[in-house]
Each structure stands twice: as C-alpha cells, then as structure tokens.
Amino acid sequence: MDVFDQYAPFIQDYIYEHSWQTLRPIQVAAAEEIFGTNHNILLSASTASGKTEAAFFPILSEISQEKSDSIQVLYIAPLKALINDQYDRLTDLCEDTDIKVWRWHGDVAQSQKRKMLKKPSGILQITPESLESFMINKHMDIPHLFHGLKYVVIDELHSFLRSDRGGQTFCLIQRLSKLAGVEPRRIGLSATIGNLQAASEFLGAGSKYETVAPHVQNQKQVWRLSMEHFYQTDPQASSKNFDPAMIEPKTDKAPELADPGIGYIFEHTRGKKCLVFTNSREECEAVCQQLREYCRYNHEPDRFMIHHGNLSPALRETAEAAMKDEDSYMTTCATATLELGIDIGQLEAAYQIDAPFTVSGFLQRMGRTGRRGNPPEMHFVMREEHPETRAMLPDLIPWSLLQGIALVQLYIEEKWVEPPQPNRLPYSLLYHQTMSTLASSGEMTPAELASRVLTLAYFKNVSQDDYKILLRHLIKSDQIQRTENGGLILGLAGEKVVNNFKFYAVFQENEEFSVHAGSEELGTIVKPPPVGDKIAIAGRVWVVEDIDRKRHQVYCHGVDGRIPAYFGDVAGDIHPHILHRMRKALAESTVYPYLLNNAKARLTQMRDTCNIAGIPDKQLINLGGKMWALFPWTGSYAFLALERLIRIKCGDKINLRGFNSSRPYFMEFAMDASEEEFFKILREEAEKDFDPMDLVYPKEVPVFDKYDEYLPDELIRKEFAQSVLDVQEMKKCVREMTK
Template sequence: MSRDVFSRLAPFIRDYIYRNNWSELRPVQVEACRVIFDTPNHLLLSSGTASGKTEAAFLPVLTLMMDDPPASIGVLYIAPLKALINDQFLRLDDLLKEAGIPVWHWHGDVPPTHKQRLLRNPSGVLQITPESLESMLINKSRDLVRLFGDLRFVIIDEVHAFMGTDRGIQVQCQLERLKRFLRGTPRRIGLSATLGDYSLAEAWLAAGTNIPVSTPKVSMGNQKIRLSVEHFYEPEEPEEKEKKPGTRGQEAAELPPASEAAAASAATSAAASAATSAAASAAATTETAADADSATEPVSLTASACWEYLYARTLDRKCILFTNMREEAETAIATLRQLAALRGTPDIYHVHHGSVSASFREAAEADMKTAPGPVTVGATVSLEMGIDIGRLERILQLDAPNSVSSFLQRLGRSGRRGNPSEMWFVCREERPSGLPLLPYQIPWRLLQVIAIIELYLKERWVEPPVRVNYPLNMLYHQTMSILAGAGEMQPASLGQQVLGMEAFCQISPEDYRELLHTLLAADHLQLTEERGLILGLEGEKIVNNHHFYAVFPEEEEYTVVAESKQIGKIEVPPPVGERITLAGRNWEVMDLDFKQKMVFTRPVKGKIKTYWQGGGLRIAGRVVEGVREVLLSERDYPYLGPGAAKRLQEARFVSRNSDLAQHQVLPLGGKTLCLLPWLGTLDYHALMLLLRKFCTPVFDIRSIGGQAPYFILVRMGEGSGEDLLKHLQQVLMDVPDLQPLLSDEEAMEIKRSIEYRTPKFDRFIPMSLHRKSVMQDYIDLAALSRSVMSWSCASGEVGS
C-alpha cells in the first residue's frame, strides 16, 4: 500500500480500510488520490470492472469533504440506472455511517419522506439519475442555490453509457444549467470500464468548463482472459421451412456426417493451445475457455444442439447469458428451463431486461449474489453495468455482440476476485436447403465475433463516441425544460442560454429561430404582452407529464399480470388465448383491458412466442473492415471450437473462389447483383438511399434488399453491374450536397432505419431541420464517395 497516499486519507476511511482487511490500495485508487489531492483537474478513471474505481473516486473526495465540509450538497453522483444507485447507496452508507456524512439517493422509487429530509437539510452525497435531476431543475428551481450552492464534485458513473447519446447530452446540459446556481465550478470525475480514445471522453467530461482532465494510465497487470467461440446450424421449424424463400437466410456449407458432427461438438470441451496478446498499457493472456471447462456432457444431435451446448455449459456455474434483443433472452431462458425439466435438474434460470418487472429483476440479482449453487440469468444491456451481483463465473453470448464496447462490458462482468474473465460465444446459422446465393454462404455473425475479439486483443480498439452536431430531440427538450424552470424568458435570453451550451454549439441562430416559430404555431410556446416566452397550453401538457423528464423514446407497453402479480411489459397486445413468453416463462392470455393497457394471463407450458418489436443496430465501419480482414486472412484462432473453425474455413474457401473480398460489385446472374460495401451501418443505409433515389429509375430496379451492414442484393431490369457502378460514382461526383434533393419521407426513413426508436420529440421539429440533421449526423457523403470511387466490379458472373 502506498503509505504516502494512505496517510492522507481521512481517519474514518483508514479505519474502514483496516476493518475490511484491505491489504493495499489498488493502483487506480492511488492514482485517483494523487490527482484529486495534488491538482485542480477533472479526473477520468478508466479501468476494468471490479478494479476499485468507485472507491477510487470517493476516498479522496470524502477526505476533502471531512477537512472542509460544504454548506450544501457536496457531491453529486449521476448514474444511468436506479439499480446501480441503490447498489452504490448501500456501499457508501456502510463507509460513511460513522463519519456523519449523509448519503441520499433520489429517483422514482425513493420514498417522498427520504426526499423531504434532503430538502430540509441539503448536505453530503446525492446519488441521482438524469431524469430525477431534470425534475429537480424544473420543479425545485427556487431551491437550487440552497441545495447545490457549495457543490464541490460531480461523479458520473458508466461514462461510456452516456457518451454519444441523448441522455449524455442531457447530463451535459444539466451540469451547465447548474453552474448558474453555484459559487464555483465543481470538479468532475468520470468512471468507465470501457473507453477507447481517452481524448474524446476527456472532452465530453470537461464540456462547458475550462478545467483540464487528468486520466491516469493504470496498469492492471497480467490479465487472463478465457474465450471460446462455437458455431451451430439451427434446424428449421416445419412451418418456417414451408414459407421461407429458397435463397434467403440460408448458408451453403456441406453438412458433416452425423458421426463427424457429434465428434466435433464433443471436442469443443477438449483443451486447445493458448494465445497471448500484449497491449500497450496492460498485458492480457487469452486462452480457450474450454481449457478450464469441466462440462463434458456430449452435445445431442437432436433439433436443439445449440441449446444442449448452452445447457451443459451453464449447468454448474453462475452465469449470465447475454443476447442482443429481449426476445432472444426470453427464448433462451425458456428453452433452457424446458431442457432442465426434461433432464430433472433444478430450475436455476432467470431473465433480466427492461421489460421484466422490478421484482423479477431483483430476484435474479439476489440469486446471483446469495444462492450457494449455480444460477443462469438471460440478459440484455441491463446487466452490462457495474451492479454488484457477486462472484460470477462465466459469461455466454448468443451470436455476435454489436460492438467491441459491448463485448468488453460483458466480458468484464466475470473475472472478479482474482479469477480470469471468461466468455463463451455461440453463433447460430440456419441450416441450408439447396445452394443459396453467394452472400448467404458467409456466416456473418461468426465473422463479426472474431473481428470484435481481434480488434480488442490486437489493437485495443473500442468504438469512439458518436458526435451529434444537430441534437434536435435535445434542443426541443432543453428549450422546454429551461423555460418551465424559469417561468418566462425573453427570446434572446432563452436563445443565448440554450445555444450557449456546448451540446448546441453547431445550431445556428436562424435554425433555432425557426424551431421557436414552429413551437409558437403549435401552442407549445406563447408570447406574453411583454414579448416574453412562456409555455403554451400544449407545451404545458407535455412538460407537466412526468414522462417528460426522460429523453429516451417511450414504448407503448401493456402490463402483463398473472394472479395479481406484475410479470413485466410487452409492446404488442396479443389476442385472448395466445401464449406468450415473459420472464423466461410461458403464459396464456385470458383477458385484455385496452383502456388500462393490461394483459391478464395464467402460467402454462407451451410454445415460445414474444411480443416486442425489433430495433436498429449500429455496427461501426472498423468492425466491418475487421470482418473482411478475417475473411481474407489465413490465420487460425485458438479460441475457435471445431464447428466454428470448420465454418470459417468454408467461408474463406467461398471467398477465395468468388473474389468476394476483392470486388464490391458481384454479378450473380439473372440480373441480380450483390454489393459488398464493407461500410458501417450509417454509410450502408446512406448507400441504400442513393441506390433507391438515383439508380432505380435508370436501371428499372425491381428490388433492393440485403443484410445490414454486410451486403445489398439488387435485382435489375436493365443494365449491368459495371453500368450501375459507373452511374453511382457519377452521382456522387455530381451531387456534393444531398440535402436539397432529400424529401421529407427519405430523411425520416434514414432515421428510422438507424435509430432503435424514433427520438421522443422528433414530431415537434420542423422537417427542414430534420433534413439538415440527417445530412449532419447520418450521412457522410464525402466519406461514402471516397469509398465508392475505389470500388470495382467483377468481370464475370460469380454464380450462386
């Protein structure tokens, strides 16, 4: 332990360290203390999950608070999840109960009596969500000086979850608005386990201040990582087989004989050679997860080989099974629960995502923490955050994660208390019937897994945050929020405050004036006789609804109830008699109340069916480039299981024999073209727009489809692939600015194809600004042009 740093901590903190038998301060804690004690800078802490970041932030901050107690709330802690606040509240309360420094938490589930005590005696540490802070800025505007006047520190947890999002812009705006009520500028501390380019995170953290940011480079030592990737063909359901087109969604790889497949599946548990990768700041040893696996039950060759594999690997561990969508988590857990019932093993399964009721989520978290035996929780992003769920032994991922950042967050949930981080990937692919079209012969999800792993192991690359130039959703929200808190403002004063915030520095006064005129016409705003602005009647309806505080899109949801207990929520109301899956169990719909949006059910056994709509996924261009590199490479990856290794070799064989990775335009025969743009999701959809708008009338294009962001299939009535490419290149040379040519519907279609949900307040924004935001934030015409100009078309038909 660094005696110098330890001796500078407050006595009650030193006592706490001794009582809890800490042998030393961790490196991140030592470095944080040095920055907070010896510099006036903001602090950005980026280190692995369970590395002690939270304590690193609070130990020096609380020491300074003891030395010089603030006259108001001294520390504002902002977190993205209520569960994270509750978790940290208990940890801090234990630390501070003998020091006389109160810890307050404030969100929708906190009792009013607790909030009233804080309002009477503002002091100590306040833990809050952005939504509750927004409410406070509007409804407690007269108390803000008393509550926050002597604020010293702002701690933002899970910084990566805010950056590049509307909630992140909301937090930045809130901190800038708070400055008007403070005596000084509080120092900011950002915490994250997943950051790539530190300079971007530092700029985000310091926005609106002139204070530099210190980011200590903390070595985590030699971290051991266990990885395994396996591939399975999925059998078709009979009804799916009947209605599926013969060339869509299928993979062309010769299936091995049953005996060979059985041997390959069972061999996944055998030991494999280790791979070692060194990083600039920390070494990480990578080995196949199968090296440490004790599950030797052979995989069945029945219709559920993938699920048998997952069942065997979750049977004796505490695991999280991550999926990319809620319906996949539901399907996975319901299937594993059915397998357990067939095998006579205990029901150890839970589901954890935003549509499952809080009681079910809390039961899953409690089981993970306290159950003596194995537990498996199917989850989405809800468990990526640093909620303490005890000693987690294994992470599994169904199909490819959407980003390197997500991979790292999920991997970091295991490997605590000195154990290696361990993650098993299971990639699925539909079993082919016949010979599919060329792009369907490539296992894109498997390649994406490998690309994501390699980008981190070899380059330590993580997606940079998205810079939004025209955050119109937030422009509306903050305009209404500021005016609601102030009551009345002159238009010039309102514009100066709003456009003076860092988030809106790219918005021109003319564009803001257009927004205000639109809101006046819609009665969201009104002009007083003194020419001041106040909320209009329609604006009051929106702002006075508690849903206004949240900036993420709301889903129209129906509450599912069984025996008076809330199970969770679904988006689409099913008909009476239908069976649905929620919280990993099956329910039969007995009755519907459309007015109250209630679905009454009873528990049943039966077929799995989910009721949520899908959403858009963003995959970075660098990840897609990584997929191409994997396809072109001859390298073997030691973490691949037999099925995955074989499937990779088949894909490479197809690629070599078709020039798939050499040309971007491939004639498939019969006037069908395959375009392989090797671009990220944003550029992929921009390219689709150009094809529809400028190429369809010229070449009598009959259909455009594909799989974002990997390939586009074009069925032409006239012309050749070479003709199409030349025309597309000419369009990009002739149209330097697409905005004047973009229709309202085309602009909104681009946003719909990329956003998971339509931004909440988009419907109040004039279309002229929408078109401008699409060109600013969704289409990079210059980058797309540079890419397309280098494309080539295969000289002959590559076939199917």
C-alpha cells in the first residue's frame, strides 16, 4: 500500500495544503518501518530533510485512530527552545484533530501542567531534566499518565550519545516504562550520525525491540565554505607575497588595536542575518562586546545580539525572535545553545571563530544555515597571536587552523562523525539514579534498590561489589540511611541534595571558582582542571596546586610558557581520528579549495617550518640542548594516559624534568636520555601488562563529573583510570610511534 494512502486524512490534507509534490525518501522509509514493523528506528538524514515529519506523520496517523486516556507519545529534546519550536509545528499539524500536544519544562505555566495531569492524552514534549523531576515528584501518577505510551521520540539523538545526560535519558525511559508497564518503541532523530550501527545499539539498549536505521540516500549537498586566518595584529600571513587585486578592499574603520578577525566578521555580516559561533560562553561575551565596539566606532546602530545558556530566558527568546523575523538583519553571537535544530528562520551564513572540537559540532553549526532551498554557508575565522621571536617550534604551529581543516576533510572524504562513547563506569550517574530512585519510591531493601538500578542498561559494566562499596559510603556520609527494619531511605544530607532543583540535571552547571596565587585574587574560571594541570588567566600561565570545592577556590603558582588549550570545558575529548587527520594535513601538499589567502599562506608557512624540522614524520623533536617536544597525534584521553605513562613510569629512567603539556597537541620536557633511549623505555613500559590505576597519582582524586564529590575516593579513581584514561588507544599510539 502506498505510504501516502496510509496517512490519516488530516495528514494528507496538510501535505496538499503545503503543495508537496512528493514525499522525501526519509519520510517513505520511516513510514514503512513505523506502519509495517515493531522496530525501534533511527532516522538519520541531513538538516532540513523532513525528519520530524517523517516520524510524526505515521505516528500521528496511528494514534489518531484510537481514543486514549494516557500520553501516547513522549518527545524528549535537549533544549527548551527546541521543544517550543516543535510545539508550534506539531500544534499546527494537529489543529483539526483531537490529538493534544503538551509541553513540560520550567517556562511552561502551571495551569497547562495541571490540565495535562487531569486529562492526559496525545503527545508530551519534555527535557531530560523535567522528566527526572517528573519521575521524582509525580511518581504515583506515572502508571495512570503513561499506561498507553506507544512511542518515545528522541530528537537530536547525537547530543545524547557521548555524555551522562544521554545515559540519564535512557535510564529514565527504562524506569518509566517499567513503572507504567509499557514497552514503547523508540524513534531517534539526528542529522549528524556517523556510525549508524553504534548509534542504533545505543538507542535500543534495554529495549525488547530490534533497532533499525533505514539507509536513505541523501541528496547531494553543495556547501559554501571558507576558512580564513588572522593574526590578531598586522602583518598577516599573506602580506609578504600577494596580489593586491585578489584581496577585497577593507572598508571597515577599525577601532584602535582592533582584532582583524573580528573586523572581518563585522564587515561581512553587514546587511545580513548571520550567526557567529564561539567555543565558550566567555569568548561569546568577549566577541559580542568587540563587534558592538565596532558599531559604536563607526557610528552605526548596534546590529549584534547574544545567545548562550547562562542568559535569562527573556534575552534568549528576544534573540530567537529577531532571527525568525524576516525583516531583521541582526547577527547573533552564540555558543552550542543554537547548534541544535531550532528553526531560526532564513539565516544567510554562520561564522565559526576557531575550530570546534568535533565534526558533529561543525556539521550542526553549518546546518543552521541553508534552509528554504539555499546551500549551507559557513566561514571559519581562525585567530592567532604572532609567535614571539624566541618561541619554541610547537608554538609556531596554528593548531586551530589545522584542526578546522581536519574536521572538514574527515566529513568530505569519509562522512566520518564521532561515534557514541560507551561510558564504561558511569559512577556519578549511578549515584544520581540511586538517589532519584529512592526519592521517588521511598524505602527499599538494598537488594530491591540494586535490582531497580543495576538492571538499567547504562550500568551494565558496574559490578555488584562496586555498588556495595557505593551504598556503604552513602550510608556512612548520611546520603542514605538504614531504617530499623533494614531498609534504605534518603538521609538528611541526601535530602538536601535531592531537594535542590539543580539535582534534576546531571550536567555540570557553570560554577565559577575564584583563582588565587598567594594572597592575590586573579579572577574566576569555570570547571578547574585537575591539580598539577595548567590554566591561563590574567595574561599568564599558572599551575593548579589545590582546589577547595566547597568554597569554590583554586590555588596556584605562576610558570613561564603559553597554553593554547585548557582542560575541562573544552569538550574534553577530541577524538584520535581528528588528530590523525591533522597530521595528514601537515604532511600532504594539498591546497584545500575553501582556504582564503591568509589561511593558504599560513598553511604553506606552517608546512615549510615543520618540513625543515622533520614533522610530522618525526614525533620527537629536539628543541636545543636537553629540551624535547613530543607530538603523539592522538586523542585527548589517550594523550592524557601517555602524559602519565611518561611521568610516572618513565620519569626516573630518563631523568624527566620541566614537563609542560598542551593537550592534545604536544608535550615539552627536558630529559637526559637520547631519542633512541627514550623510545626504547617508552615502548617497554607501554607493553607491560600494568593496571590503569598505576597512572593515577597516589593521593589524587580526579573529580570530573557533577556528583563525583559524593562518591568514595576509590570509585572516582577507578572511573578515571578505566573510563577517562584511554590506555588501549595510548598503547596503540606508542606502538605506532616506536615501530
């Protein structure tokens, strides 16, 4: 039977009203699976390919045929703004039907929530955090509200694949299904899935249904893509040998000491509606301020807005409304909050300052443009300070430019996107779901609690022994309490944690730590790195000595040098494959067609400099005397494991000193060993069958995740050793380096 004929009449009318000539391939494939099977389905297709309609046309057709006094479809999305956007689309779609569309998040009026609780039916749209709150505070209502649940739709699935927030979401789906006595089918939607099989396994974990990903041939996409490089002061890389006719005349009047990269963005966004993406909230604020400074200097009206997670809903919604306004030509500076699938109207171009950390992030950001039939358009703006005259070789390499090239080439050449990250020992989330389960269900025996929590698919690698260690620690610290008849309930300390509204989220809020060197306060940072790592603040580099998490204070001392990256909010994990492609970009002679003049000149200059030094073939470079630089070309967490192998296992044998690391690009250190001796010792130590715990310093308790502070030290150390340090990839890296 033709797919169109299987749609409900109101869906057919909607298609006629919108003058659709044909259904898109993803819509046909989705309908065949939803109507004809009981599979879970992963719908992966390019941005603006009609994935939402692909899922909801057949789902709405099915649920429209039966009256229900239960929520039939649970739609989970990572952002409130995305829920608001899809709410409008679904409400429009269901206008002439009895299907109700509800949304549930912090900005929804209580009156609407009460109506849904009174007469549940249709579709409920919710964030993972609101669903967590629902499970705790509306626990007794779950069977009544969801007894007829047929589908769970997870939008922007890729954003859940590599974090505890994804683990939380799927734990909640399993817990809700068990409580309501239902087995809903799962439908995942995403534009940026690389490994369909791995993502399908993640989507279907803990479900009784098979998970399929219909293979749909995406239409060939044309990109408008460019990458330009700027030193933060003149002269630029192309100024030594360029044809003046090839350079666009500069028409902006730049404020004194202005950054040419920001001037470039200012000039090219005039009269257009654009997005400017940055990699952090702090940089977003700084860039927006600089662009507004240009407006004031040139006596132009302010045409720049800002959008990030720490702004009030009113400011965010003002920016979203201006972007949807077809007569507005404002440009918005944003972080990842606008990376996901909110329909923000007809944007002409996206600008990305420096390289993002993932191929997925690059594709999502570019996908914000190019809707309504135009090609996606993105312009990278790479910024760098002129290296000091005495700078060492590693500081002469423009890492961000190299990384940007690698991200683009990996997708062009291989259609590669980061695979799901199986979090092997997610103890922070284990604590969270244990506390949530107790808060919602009340007293339980230890065995009952373990059977509820450890059977969740996300905790498949957690042993019963580890869980006993956790429970004993939680009893000791009054997070949970043992009752007279041997049951477990929340303790006083635990109630304090659970009763705070911040408990519903498993991601870290941006908590600021004040940084102190002796009696001097240097400013604040978000998410301090582990003790011994370096931070950049107040124009200098500092080594972290101690972190007082209760008082939110960091103590440090100053050192020489520069650090191009920091550890913590920098999406911590840059995949090894990206570093491999960066190495290849350095070795090959290709001039990529999207590079503009400065970027071409800077790439040529970089390749020449590295070629003279023997990079990238040589991975250990002598910087003079006993100083060396090591370029491992591997991912962040394998790099971190290698750092520790060198310092802990090889340090004494090579008389290591002055160790300085810019993760995940290079390490600098002094040693007494020769190149040959260094690699021999490194290979011997890497090939030994050692316990990953050997790479954790004796008194180190490396807190990474939100609830680590409530865990026993031994579990934090174990998770760091086995789940953060990528020892297997590190050993592979050493084998490659020393063969």
